[in-house]
Amino acid sequence: MKKILIAEIAQEVSTFNPVQTNYDAFQIHHNENLFDYHNRKPTQMGGAIKVLKKYFHIVPTIGARATSAGPMSEDCWEKISTEYLQNIKIHKENIDGIYLSLHGAMQGVSENDPEGWILKKTREIFGKSIPIVFSMDLHGILTKKMITYGDAFTSFHTYPHIDFFDTGKRAAELLRYMISGAKLTISRIRIPALVRGNELITETGCFGDQINKIKKLEETKQIISGGFHIGNPFTDVPELCSQIYFIYDKYHKKNNEEIKTIAEEFWNNRARMQSNLIDIGEAYKNSKVTEGTIIYTDAADAPSSGAAGDSNYIIKFLHQKKYNKKVLAPITDPALVQKAIDFGFDNEFIGQLGGYFDKRFKPYEMKFKVRFISDGDHIEESRNVKRNSGKTAVLISENFTIVCTSKPISLFDRSVFLGAGIDPKKYDLIVVKSPHCRPEFFDEWSQINLNIDAPGSTSANLHSLGHKICERPIYPLEENTKFDLLIEEKTI
Secondary structure, three states, X not given: OOEEEEEEEEOOEOOOOOOOEOHHHOEEEEOHHHHHHHOOOOOHHHHHHHHHHHHOEEEEEEEEEOOOEOOEOHHHHHHHHHHXXXXXXXXXXXXOEEEEEEOOOOOEOOEOOHHHXXXXXXXHHHOOOOOEEEEEOOOOOOOHHHHHHOOEEEXXXXXXXXXXXXXXXXXXXHHHXXXXXXXXXXXXXXXXXXXXXXXXXXXXXXXXXXHHHHHHHHHOOOOOEEEEEOOOOOOOOOOOOEEEEEEEEOOOOOOHHHHHHHHHHHHHOOOOOOOOOEOXXXXXXXXXXXXXXXXXXXXXXXXXXXXXXXOOHHHHHHHHOOXXXXXXXXXXXXXXXXXXXXXXXXXXXXXXXXXXXXXXXXXXXXXXXXXXXXXXXXXXXXXXOEEEOOOEEEEEEOOEEEEEEOOOOOOOOOHHHHOOOOOHHHOOEEEEOOOOOOHXXXXXXXXXXXXXXXXXXXXXXXXXXXXXXXXXXXEOOOOOOOOOOOOEEEEO
């Protein structure tokens, strides 16, 4: 039976988060523990395993996954990269194919293209004849190095992401096809545009039109695989852009006109695919006259996008305005959590809220009562997997309920609230630190969702971020950016 090596290296990064990612932020699995962690789970690796174990002997090596955050420190990348090489080199002589679960928006202080580096080193170890297939997030930045040293790839078709498992399955099927002898051609078009906002929601936004056309081409067998990467505007790297790709074999006629049409449609929609942000003062006026639950989206401080989660901007504004309805908000502040633990359940204290990591936010003094303390273990509502937010405290300050965590944790559902025994539906205003949650979590039962123009390292106000190394010009940073429909090709 042929042997397939599998590995996972994944993190999404915001270059503009001032806090670097350290090695201990990564969850590491080795060998059979990697297989057991993902087997039958709704992850990319889980989807790939389901296909691969039917036909091949799987050789699990290493999985390293971290929640979104700032760039990896030099020491962190040195340890992760070294550990990866050590774990795959021992299988150099016995492998027939390789599947890698990647993200595409990693970055290190000392390495701007970690995924490209991984693929290059993997190719050097295993040689040109071993097929390498990888899967990616659609927020990944597909680089020249990744295409040069990898053979084929798949990416999510959904945003918010719900097709993790399917993306891994499609990658495994591609690898299986290559092992059977298929020779592939990759076509791609790079588009100088950064996009953000509701129009990227694939079920309802105009970006979904491009994705649906690609999926139809896949379903009708006009291409083997295709996808659209919108990149991650918060990962400031040299090849940052949006891009479309098609993958063919010798039985397919290259569909140059179709790939150009889809790319051009995306470019023509670039202004629509920007966030409609609202000034917090205007949002507050709406809040005063709106009945029912109001959502204040603080995507500028979204840990799922790479922010630290310690912004007190909205809480401070509402508190100073003496907003008197029931407010529910999350924040990351390990010092405040520890102070709550020191004072103990049901006791009161005066503490400083926010700005623990990101110094653009000045700590804000409030009086708190401790209502809940836990170790932070909870079940992720989206995928029914275990998560941990570090030591966690629920603090009450007048009409404000603050869920305070010790670690930044992705907040793309209600898990951190539910894990603390809180029903969000009982509140008048909820701060949601995620750009887009699935509708059932908040939007379907709330009255209005206002996307606040707040400061932060993942702000959709892209001009505010301060890009320094991405290729320029790029829209919307340069309004008059030009786009040439250039098809790049690689044949394996």
